[in-house]
Amino acid sequence: MRAGGEVPGFAEFFAGIGLVREAIEPLGWNCRFANDIAPAKAAMYAARFGREHLLVGDVNDVTLADLPDGLDLLTASFPCIDLSLAGNRNGLAGPHSGAIWPFLDLVGEMGRSRAAPAALLLENVTGLLTSEGGRDLRAICERAGALGYLLDLVVVDARWFTPQSRPRLFAVAVRRELLEGAGRAFPPTGEVTPLRPANVRRFQREHADLPLVETPLPPPPRGSRATLASILEDAPADGAPWWPRERVEALIAGMAPAHRERVDALLAGERDGVATMFRRVRAGRTVGEVRGDRLAGCLRTPHGGSSVQFLVDCRDGSARIRPLSAREYARLQGAPRFPIETGTRQAWLGFGDAVCVPAVRWLVDRALGFLLCESANAATGAQARMHDREAAYAASD
Template sequence: MKTFKDTEFAYIREKTGFSVKEVSELLGKSERTIYRWEKGESLPDENLLRELKSIYNVRSGRQPDNDFNFRFIDLFAGIGGLRKAFESIGGKCVFTSEWDLACRKTYQANYNCDHPINGDIRDVDLDNMPQYDVLVAGFPCQPFSIAGVSKKKSLGRPHGFHDATQGTLFFDVAQMIERHRPKAFLLENVKNLVSHDKGNTFKVIMATLKEELGYHVDFRVIDAKHFVPQHRERIFIVGFRDDVGFAFDNMKLPQSGPKLGSILHKEDGSEAPESPYTEAPEGRVADKYTLSDRLWEYLQNYAEKHRAKGNGFGYGLFGPDDVARTLSARYYKDGSEILIRQEGKNPRRLTPRECARLMGFDKTGHKPFVIPVSDTQSYKQFGNSVAVPVVEAVASHMLPYIFKAMRATKDADQVQMLFEKVEAYV
């Protein structure tokens, strides 16, 4: 008989960071059974061991060791930040929707799309979508008009999200959830979603997801500074169709994150030149990213003008030991929110390659993210995107519960099949 610490199951369980109690709840087995598996007194269920291995691989930064763990759809896909994160936990993207042509060009250059990219989500035929387990969407924030809902309710007329969110893009997401009943979803938005339209927008969204659609929902605002050198607060809303025990409160974040020096071009010859961003022979940043005297003077005068009025408006000047402000879609205009100090000359903008690193699309040891569009378009795309490592952390936290939700569905399907067989003999 193997000793307690020598079994594969015990080793993997400890490496995932789960306690015996947590594993028993996630896998739907008694603690006594888990202890027997750990001591080698009985063999673990093969499928459950595979789930635990997948979780271990994801949390160790390894690629999943099987084809895919679940299917998901990518709505308001942008340049695929959510897709990149969910593929990292073994998800297979089976449907994509993105209306912007420039984003679609970047998306197709970076992902192996075995399906066409759909355009406007409002034109999607809900009846002819592939089967999927998880819905992910970074939907735009829009105000809702709920005038008349109370009156309709008092008159006994139909109401709810079909009235409250009609005409908004969230309505289309809610329709998909209502029609297909995915096992889980992840919705991402700006932090201000909570206070948007005096809190009405968020109130309607949560009521729709919980009360109208019947999902178990939790949310959390996360600052990307824990993962990348950038202050970027975004809200993540996670819902599960079944109560699998998911909660954000036990999701741990790194205590400290990287600094800007980790994403800036080295400029000392240790990094291969990449035209048009850096130039041979030493890989120095191209001059076009340095602010002109006129623009630099304008930004300084603008900042001084507002400083005199007691306002905080102005440029942000940073060095390699700093954490930057939020990269926005307007960065292409003047780069003022994140300017990099340069010795003996005006500051410069980040290059698009540095933006790819700042947003976590580029990782050491991985193939660089393909940037097939102009600087202007790439700044817009990265500024509108998600910080990939943040979503990877959220997705990793979701994975055990996705497995649990899929297992619950499989068990329910087996019970239904058994019931139908019994019925056939009655």
């Protein structure tokens, strides 16, 4: 894509601990800039990648002068606090999720004063599809469209890659001339598929005037080979982090019948004898709610006590409960060897807010890999390299 075989560069906005970088650098994208406002997350980022390209601060204060040349891709896994069902639903007028606007302002400035990036990758919760009745996502698509991009909206779920339920909405925006030139811009078909489920199709139907396209993507993997049991660490037999027996018994006794039955099923050896659990306040009481499948629930940031995810472990014939460990969070986000040099709570926060590495890698490879190929001949070589990479990922899983 770039002249003289130069390696394509990307900037990671809302970088958090850097799991977008973790996902796409092995594909051949070179990180030239990263920004996040949170110093504690930046410390986790730096422990993995160093500080060379990292600017810690508010995106509202980032200027064009801060950005290096040679940025072909800008990623924005922007805050979901104002959009998620668990959050306040203030939408893009909220103080957190509204940080997408200064990001898009920077994209516009780049286009006016130097080369516009070839592509943008936006990521958020699927609640963005319906936030403010769809008006929030509409406003983003309008702005990106006015800047010269066509957008493909897809939902990618972490469960296809790791044992975690985590559906996320991605808007893959590519400059119109590049996508059309590559013959990859098609009108949305309306067919409901795992990548483009009913909520995406509804949005596309209701906003048919937006510059929305459907690009050729293969079907995603059917599901992760890893099970919840396979990502668990060996915890000490007794004592912390396990809850005391009386606390476990009291919580199970207070569960709704459906959840107690799930614990009974684990004790009977179903689902490898393990499941994850959240605590929730129902009718003024804290109760435990156990998942009924082999997946962890969506990891979250532990701002409130109810967002820590627990393990219910019945493998030794009695129920035991402990929080999932920081390393287990990392494994569920597909970053099994990411350095963890912080306390557990900060690690929960960093990983809980992050993206799932193989999910982003899969999407960027399939949706933006064509930008890495300079010609049709190069595409053949790139495809061969992609298969080598797939083999390498499978071996490292």
